Amino acid sequence: MIDELRFLTDDDVRYIAEESGTPVFIYSQRTLEEQAQKALEMPNAFGLTVRYAMKANPNASILKILDMQGLHIDASSGFEVERAVKAGISPEKILLTSQQLPDNLYEDFLNKVDINLTSLEQIRKYGNCFSGTDVFGRDNKISIRVNPGLGSGGTNRTNVGGPSSSFGIWYENFEDALSLIQDYEFDVKRLHTHIGSGSDHKVWEKVALMSLEHAKRLVELGHPLEILNLGGGYKVGRMADEESINLEESGNMVKKAFERFYDETGVKLRLEIEPGTFLVANAGSLVTRINDIVKTSDYTFVKTDTGMTEVTRPSLYGAQHPLVVVPKEKRFDRFTKDYVVVGHCCESGDILTPEKGNPEKLNTRTLGETKIGDLLVVEGVGAYCSSMSTKNYNSFPEAAEVLIDKNNVAHIVRKRQTLKQILENEVVPLFLS
Ligand SMILES: Cc1ncc(COP(=O)(O)O)c(C=O)c1O
DSSP states (O other): OOOOOSSOOHHHHHHHHHHHOSSEEEEEHHHHHHHHHHHHTOOOSSOEEEEEEGGGOOOHHHHHHHHHTTOEEEESSHHHHHHHHHTTOOGGGEEEEOSSOOTTIIIIITTTSEEEEOSHHHHHHHHHHTOSSOOTTOOOEEEEEEEOSOOOOSSGGGBOSSTTOOSSEEGGGHHHHHHHHHHTTOEEEEEEOOOBSSBOHHHHHHHHHHHHHHHHHHHHTTOOOOEEEOOOOBOOOOSTTSOOOOHHHHHHHHHHHHHHHHHHHSOOOEEEEOOSHHHHGGGEEEEEEEEEEEEOSSOEEEEESOSTTTOOHHHHHOOOOOEEEEOSSOOSOOOEEEEEEEOSSSOTTOBSSEETTEEEEEOOEEEEOOOTTOEEEEESOTTTTGGGSOTTGGGOOOOEEEEEOTTSOEEEEEOOOOHHHHHTTOOOOGGGO
C-alpha cells in the first residue's frame, strides 16, 4: 500500500508548486479547527483549558486560528511570548514554561503572563525579582513544574520525564521546593507536568495520578491550588499504521481521578492540557520537487529539493512521514517502486526514509514510480518541521508557507526567504574588506 495525500488533491499540489515554487509548506485551516474542537471536547470534571504548545509551529496565522477557537498558549521562551503577543494573543492567555527564564523577566513579563517555574533556581530567580521592596500589586500565586520521576516519549529524545531529564523540579526535591516557596511567601495555584512527546497514554494516565498526590500535598499545606496542567505529548499517527491517542478515553480516566480528588480534599481542580502535535501535525503538508534520481548497486535514491532544512524529524529521530509522488503531468500508467528518499543537504544523514526509530539506517519506501521533475508531498509536517529544522544549512533559504482557508483559498503566510535576508546580520570586519 502506498501513502495518500491528506487534504490536498494532485491538482492542488501542481497548482501550488507552480504558484509558490517548492519547497512550500501548506496548512489546512479546516484540519486545525477540527483538531482544536476535538481537544476542547476532552472530558473533564471541573473545567478545561487547552493551551497550544506554540513551539510546534509558531506561524502567526496558526496562532490566530487556534486563538479564535478559544485556545490559550504554552510558550517555551520569552521570545515565543513576544511572538504570540505580536500575533495578537492577549498576554493573560499565555503560560511561559521555559528551560531559561528571560533576562528581562522583571521588566517585561512579571504580572503580564503566567510563569511556570521549572527548577529550584527558577524559584529563587523569580523570588529574588521581588526582594528588597516595592513590587506593588505583586502576584503571589505561582505555577511549578514537577518531573514526576517517570517519562514517556515516542523516542528517547522526546522523553522529558524521569532521571535522564532536566525538565521540571525533580520529585525528590519537591519538599525543598515547598520550603523555598514558603520562604518567598508564594502560593502555588498551578501544578504542571509534561513527560514527553508521543507518550504512551498509560504512562501519561499514571503520571496524572502521581501528580494528584503532589497536588494533595499542596492542598494540605494550604496552597490555593486551582489548576493541574498535564502537559502535551498526545500521540498522533502520521503513518497509516501508527496509532493516535483516544483523548476521550484518557480524559474520562483523568476526570474520575479529579472527582475523587474533590471528594478527598474539597478542591475542584481545573484541567489544563497543552498539545502541540495533536493540533497541528496532520494539518501540514510539504510540497517538494524531485530533482534527481541516482542508482547504486543496492538502492534507487530519489533526491528532493527539501530535507533536513524543512523536515529534520527523520534524521533526528528516525521519524516516519508519509510520502506521496504527484507526477508533474497526469499519468495513468502508475506502477510502484521502492526508493530511498533523500534531502538536498551535503549530509549523508539527510534522509526522509530512515528505518523507523533509527536515523542511522536507510530504508526504502514504496512510492508511485517517479521521474525527475515530479512533485513529492511530505505529509504530517505541521508540527516540529518548519519550527525545528536546520534552516539555512548549505545556505538554502527558509521555505514559503501557505494557508488554505475553509473556502479552499490559498494565502501566503510566510514568504520564501532570500539570500539577502540570510546574509543580513553577517558583518565583515574592516581588516578583511
Ligand atoms: C512543556 C511542554 N508542553 C507541551 C508540549 C507539546 O508536546 P506535543 O507537541 O508532543 O503535544 C511540549 C513539547 O515539547 C512541552 O515541552
